[in-house]
Amino acid sequence: xxxxxxxxxxxxxxxxxxxxxxxxxxxxxxxxxxxxxxxxxxxxxxxxxxxxxxxxxxxxxxxxxxxxxxxxxxxxxxxxxxxxxxxxxxxxxxxxxxxxxxxxxxxxxxxxxxxxxxxxxxxxxxxxxxxxxxxxxxxxxxxxxxxxxxxxxxxxxxxxxxxxxxxxxxxxxxxxxxxxxxxxxxxxxxxxxxxxxxxxxxxxxxxxxxxxxxxxxxxxxxxxxxxxxxxxxxxxxxxxxxxxxxxxxxxxxxxxxxxxxxxxxxxxxxxxxxxxxxxxxxxxxxxxxxxxxxxxxxxxxxxxxxxxxxxxxxxxxxxxxxxxxxxxxxxxxxxxxxxxxxxxxxxxxxxxxxxxx
Ligand SMILES: NC(=O)c1ccc[n+]([C@@H]2O[C@H](COP(=O)([O-])OP(=O)(O)OC[C@H]3O[C@@H](n4cnc5c(N)ncnc54)[C@H](O)[C@@H]3O)[C@@H](O)[C@H]2O)c1
Numbered sequence: 001x002x003x004x005x006x007x008x009x010x011x012x013x014x015x016x017x018x019x020x021x022x023x024x025x026x027x028x029x030x031x032x033x034x035x036x037x038x039x040x041x042x043x044x045x046x047x048x049x050x051x052x053x054x055x056x057x058x059x060x061x062x063x064x065x066x067x068x069x070x071x072x073x074x075x076x077x078x079x080x081x082x083x084x085x086x087x088x089x090x091x092x093x094x095x096x097x098x099x100x101x102x103x104x105x106x107x108x109x110x111x112x113x114x115x116x117x118x119x120x121x122x123x124x125x126x127x128x129x130x131x132x133x134x135x136x137x138x139x140x141x142x143x144x145x146x147x148x149x150x151x152x153x154x155x156x157x158x159x160x161x162x163x164x165x166x167x168x169x170x171x172x173x174x175x176x177x178x179x180x181x182x183x184x185x186x187x188x189x190x191x192x193x194x195x196x197x198x199x200x201x202x203x204x205x206x207x208x209x210x211x212x213x214x215x216x217x218x219x220x221x222x223x224x225x226x227x228x229x230x231x232x233x234x235x236x237x238x239x240x241x242x243x244x245x246x247x248x249x250x251x252x253x254x255x256x257x258x259x260x261x262x263x264x265x266x267x268x269x270x271x272x273x274x275x276x277x278x279x280x281x282x283x284x285x286x287x288x289x290x291x292x293x294x295x296x297x298x299x300x301x302x303x304x305x306x307x308x309x310x311x312x313x314x315x316x317x318x319x320x321x322x323x324x325x326x327x328x329x330x331x332x333x334x335x336x337x338x339x340x341x342x343x344x345x346x347x348x349x350x351x352x353x354x355x356x357x
Contacts, residue, residue, distance in 0.1 A: 009289030106309030111291025115260025130247025282348030
């Protein structure tokens, strides 16, 4: 499903050529290859043997992310994958260590924080418009993806659920806006042990749930602010804003971090209401894959890329610690740290060949 968004974005970039694709179900890869003029379709074993592939974009199901990243790196290729980075921090660390040893890059979704909405909010905070950060609330509450995804089973297994599937968008956005997290405290449970697919394809098919689907957590950031996050697939409706950032001089209502833009609203000290804030940053439309383009530019320019493996690893450790905190009924300190990603230039990432050297 998601590969099309990436391929549409790559088609607008001069210095990325998609030369091969593969899927466990080869027919799916053949269909995509036909639609996007991709010359080579491989079985998985042969895919990693192709020396002309320099970078692998890993859009497999979450339980396979780690394995595919490792195979790509072992084959000497840079790798960028869908979120989460891996199923657990042990596997995540293996990926980062191997990449460091081989001098290769690892990148990870989400890259929606490079969209106009969150970039604009980052600019507002960096300009000091809301003063010193106080905290954040992040609410993703729905009744799950089975209403639109015809194969939602993987989203209810270990390595997914609302926390690992949707949490990366909210956590990455909060880290981009507030910096890294120091400590978490959480409670998690599951209200529906079986689910029915209501998407038209596969309608009526029941499946079992094997990971928590209702997760509430408190996040302590290194900058002293406190975040309150609920990720749930057990809720039919909510009136909460998806993401708000609070400061000593104002509040920002941040657009949906699963999208590239939306309305940015600001209410400053002494004002009675939020006002819409004009967006001047780039990437208003769905530009999934822009993180890959940024990574490729950064490889040529020998600079850090923004949607980095280190950022994704920090997000992974936070999510793993949220579940551990709930299971063990205690605070969990976060060992990893990452830099706040550098804000994008207003003109966005240049995608023409002439600009990369
Ligand atoms: N669908 C969305 O709207 C969406 C949005 C954002 C992110 N994502 C993420 O993108 C990833 C893919 O999701 P999707 O919705 O496109 O799922 P999908 O089921 O449409 O596609 C996943 C594909 O991966 C293949 N696959 C599984 N294991 C593999 C392996 N070991 N080697 C090669 N191929 C393998 C499957 O056969 C399948 O065709 C997931 O991590 C998901 O969380 C999806």
